[in-house]
Amino acid sequence: MQMIIIFIFKLIVIVAVFHPCKILGELTSIVDGNPVEAIRNKLTFIDQRLAVVYPLIQTFKKSITSDPQNITGSWVGSDICNYKGFYCDNPPDNKTATALASIDFNGFHLKAPTLDGFLDLLPDLALFHANSNFFSGTISPNIAKLPYLYEIDLSNNLFTGSFPIAILGMRTLSFLDIRFNSFTGSIPPQLFTKQDLDILFLNNNDFIQQLAEILPVDQKQERKLAEILGTSHLFYLTLANNKFFGPIPRSIATYFSSVSEVLLLNNMLSGCLPYELGFLTETVVFDVGNNLLTGPLPFSLGCMKKAEVINFAGNLLYGGVPEVLCAMDNLANLSLSDNYLTSVGPVCRGLIKKGVLDVRNNCIMGQPDQRSVAECSVFFSKPRYCSYRPTYRYLPCWVPHFSGSPPSPMAPSEPAPAPV
Secondary structure (H helix, E strand, C coil): CCCHHHHHHHHHHHHHHHHHHHHCCCCCHHHHHHHHHHHHHHCCCCCCHHHHHHHHHHHHHCCCCEEECCHHCCCCCCCHHHHEEEEEEEECCCCCEEEEEEEEECCCCCCCCCCCCCHHCCCCCCECCCCCCEEEEECCCHHHHHHCCCCCEEECCCEECCCCHHHHHHHHEEEECCCCCCCECCCCHHHHCCCCCCCEECCEEEEEEEEEHHHHCCCCHHHHHHHHHHHCCCEEECCCCCEEECEEEEECCCCCCCCCCCECCCCEEEECCCCCHHCCCCEEEECCCCEEECCCHHHHHHCCCCEEEEEEECCEEEECCHHHHHCCCCCCCCECCCEEEEECCCCHHHHHHHHHCCCCCCCCCCCCCCCCHHHHHHHHHCCCCEHHHHHHHCCCEECCEECCCCCCCCCCCCCCCCCC
């Protein structure tokens, strides 16, 4: 009897070794097949849409090489809506369904070599925020195929390469933030004609390009652009801390007529200021500090009626500070330091006393903390010219107690005045 029992036990062992599926059911599919697929088949999802993105998340999880906060520790099981950083909602095409609608990785400090195969394949995603991580690589062209994605924040990461052209094909994009990366090359001008784009942060990259290439100055192009733009929705624009060069084109008001913040500081912009800056009537913050801009300050700046912060510090501007600029009602900070300005009137002197106007390190007699006479003399010893000189006294709006003459578009250049 004992011999029979031993024989039966050995037979069971042999069957288990050579035919494990007979004993362990579907374990074979996990060992020899796709383990993620097999596990997904064993999980229960509240919606098939979540089952579709589950393997994408798990594959991306495996690619993460650093997770100091153990964020991915919660990315387990079928309850994707409770994964840390993942948020579900009803998709636009089916209000009864549940889908992965947004991802917020801000400040997680995750590190992965790429987002390709993850971000660009999430079919119901509307928002993707991932600032302050260590994601790198380039942006997949497939991102243009996502029908609902309208906010992308990839700021403060390690992305490289040229501007992701696929973004131009995104019809729903309203918010784009790719600042503090290492993108290079040029920015396509079509980006500024995207009808739904409201907020655009491109600062602190390595873009190098003449600003006029982004904002074409050809009159035919301007008219066509105005027709395309119609009621522009671009509210915030930051191009600061890049390598943009050349003059500020006269078409700037055509492009940025509705922009609330225009940040062009810390570039290599040069040339004289166009009087068309005065048509930025919706601008609250205008910053072109630390460039190579020169010439006088145009009177038209006094028409920027909503402006609260204006920064021209760290340039090569000369001449007097227009009183109409200092008379603006909403002005809270006007920085003109580190230039070669030569005079201020009584209204501007009042702002200096209030701490609103900063004119330190200029060539203004009677004001403290100015450049030396020798330094100012060296600057003005070299001839300096600006085209369309009469436009600088033109005031294209009505301001009480101030007036200006219409500009002559073919006015000759005039030399810079020496300090009194």
